[in-house]
Amino acid sequence: MKKLNVALLAGGNSSEREIALASTRMVYEAFDKAKYNVFLVDVHGRHWTCEGAGGRQVEVDKTDFSIPVGDGKIAFDYAFVMIHGTPGEDGKLQGYLEMMGIPYSTSDTMSSVTTFDKTLCKRVVSGVDGINLAREVLLRRGDEVKPAEIVAKLGLPVFVKPNASGSSCGVTKVKAESEIEAAVAKAFIESDAVLIEEFIAGREFGCGVMITGHGVQALPVTEIIPHKEFFDYEAKYTDGMSDEITPAEMSAETSAMIQQAAIAAAVACRCRGIVRVDFLLTTVGDLYMIEINTVPGMSGGSIVPKQLAAAGRRLSDVIDEIIDDTLCRR
Amino acid sequence: MENCNEIERLSIAISGSPEDVSLFMERGKAYFRAHDFGHALDDFNQVLLRDEANMEVRQYVKMINEILEYRYKDIYNP
Structure with missing residues (x-):
């Protein structure tokens, strides 16, 4: 059988670029090289580069999704997307690949x-049983910021976050009305819209979900215990800044409730492949969805690889399953 | 198939009510879901002709242009 030429797309343009590169190294190692020729493609703006013959960096030809090799070229048969944030998680890369038939x-x-659009995602998930959503105020670029009205509606503290971004980049927990405007300005650096949400006190959990033609499977739940005020960029990616416990210490019923909610949210948003859904669980047992990550972290310190290990699944088998599923659906 | 039926249904509705902006909006989204970005752009531009400030449509148009640029900028500026 012909080996597939797989472009492992890494990097990206967002503040999550470094995280995506770390994830890619682990995924690259996990690919079964007997089945796939894997080419690491660094996507940076319009420049997509790949290591060609002799270790030389060559530019990917995006008119036919190939790289030059000597007098010919290698055309990629498949794209494995490991880019967090834009353009790997917001649909742009997917649109390009659909257009190219890859x-x-x-x-x-x-x-x-x-x-990727947190408000839109909440709208889609709002009809799902068992999932609560934090009350919010959405600001578009150019809208007047009215801190008093925001506090009157949502109380304090509030979370101010970019409406379309990841890894908690640009997120601030605001405790005083006077801090709202600065936090909004910071969030606007990452996104054209800013979401302000009421603070929900509770334990934080992440649950991976695999959706392929083989079925839908929720992975074991992870509890995230940040040593900072919340699970921000530093807490996520600095050793010792958070404890992540997999499987989370909780009753089987609570674990099943979170897994069912994760599946329901992912299915409602028509996700495929492997995604991670994050939640807050209040002391009275109400489950609030935070967000869905369609390209979850896959570095050594990331949550989903630990959940796969806890479920007894090898990353290489998961990669095979995802690729087989995509090819079967074509 | 689902999108094809929806596009067909919306096209019939548009021919009966060509001034109804919401129909262009819905058909634009259906084209987008079907990855027919050229037709989606046509419909979203029809919406912008009548509702220039529509933020949702502006976001779709921006995104489609970025998707198309990946390929076509390389064709025209190799």
Whole structure:
């Protein structure tokens, strides 16, 4: 059987670029090289580069998704997307790959657009039983910021976050009305819209979900205990800044409730491949969805690889399953 | 298939009510879901002709242009 030429798309343009590169190294190692020729492609703005013959960096030809090799070229058969944030998680890359007829590993364009836009995602998930959503105020660029009205509606503290971004970049926990405007300005650096949400006190959990033609499977739940005020960029990616316990210490019923909610949210948003859904669980047992990540972290310190290990699944088998599923659906 | 039926249904509705902006909006989204970005752009531009400030449509148009640029900027500026 012909070996597939897989472009492992890494990097990206967002503040999550470094995280995406770390994830990619682990995924690259996990690919079964007997089945796949894996080419690491660094996507940075319009410059997509790949290591060609002799270790030389060559530019990917995006008119046919190939790289030059000597007098010929290698055309990629498949794209495995490991880019967090834009353009790997917001639908742009998926749109390009659809246009080129290249099968890829993630949720499709519309699903990625939906999940990356936090407000839109909440709208889609709002009808799902068992999932609560924090009350919010949405600001578009150019809107007047009215701190008093925001506090009157949501109370304090509030979370101010970019409406379309990841890894908690640009997120601030605001405790005083006077801090709202600065936090909004910081969030606007990351996104054209800013979401302000009421503070929900509770334990934080992440749950991976695999959706392929083989079925839908929720992975064991992870509890995230940040040593900072909340699970921000530093807490996520600095050793010792948070404890992540997999499987989370909780009753089987609570674990099942979170897994069912994760599946329901991912299905409602028409996700495919492997995604991670994050929640807060209040002391009275109400479950609030935070967000869905359609390209979850896959570095050594990331949550999903630990959940896969806890479920007894090897990353290489998961990669095979995702690729087989995508090819079968074509 | 689902999108094809929806596009067909919306096209019939548009021919009966060509001034109804919401129909262009819905068909634009259906084209987008079907990855037919050229037709989606046509419909979203129809919406912008009548509702220039529509933020949702502006976001779709911006995104489609970025998607198309990946390929076509390389064709025209190799």
